[in-house]
């Protein structure tokens with residue numbers, strides 16, 4: 001399947017990285033678009049080189065190399081490439097994830113006032129009744145941001161906050177990130193083993209009524 005992945009400038013670039021790894025590992029073809037602010041956050045959080053990279057494109061390429069599990073499974077798309085196939089409903093792609101999703105991108109999508117490829121793809125998913133999942137990371141949230149989440153939800157999108165459950169007893173940051181990415185893949189109906197399911201033997205809890 002062809003799936004669009006937008007990585008924007010909210011903290012949590014690793015959500016985008018692990019999503020890219022999981023989608024390519026599952027055999028999907030990913031159209032990846034990193035916003036300029038997304039590249040800043042990747043440079044700071046993932047590459048450890050601070051938030052002022054000399055080249056956004058270079059950051060996005062290195063991010064792709066780090067996380068894509070299958071060479072050739074990723075098309076790295078520029079933020080202004082609104083002529084690419086994902087930007088048109090007629091091209092048939094019906095699945096998009098924005099991870100992480102800044103409140104700024106959330107607002108653009110909610111207001112229908114987008115001006116880059118990530119906004120446009122989200123708009124296409126909503127108008128075509130495809131699957132759109134946004135992973136915002138912000139706290140606390142303002143009334144405006146809450147209303148934007150409501151607007152996207154009313155339009156058919158899924159707002160999936162970066163809020164990892166702890167009942168899986170995560171041991172690493174990657175475990176926590178994978179929980180959120182796994183929940184997104186559940187919404188997208190993509191099989192994965194990113195976190196142990198409640199009630200499965202490798203979850204440290206025991207289901208009520210399970211005394212085995």
Ligand SMILES: Cc1cc2nc3c(=O)[nH]c(=O)nc-3n(C[C@H](O)[C@H](O)[C@H](O)COP(=O)(O)O)c2cc1C
Nearest residue numbers: 008009010011035037038051102103104105137138
């Ligand atoms: C290091 C860093 C961390 C940021 N963290 C967040 C965040 O957690 N959530 C958020 O909504 N914006 C965050 N921002 C601000 C966004 O990057 C900013 O609003 C930007 O305009 C978003 O642009 P984009 O949506 O095109 O990526 C952060 C910025 C930087 C530089």
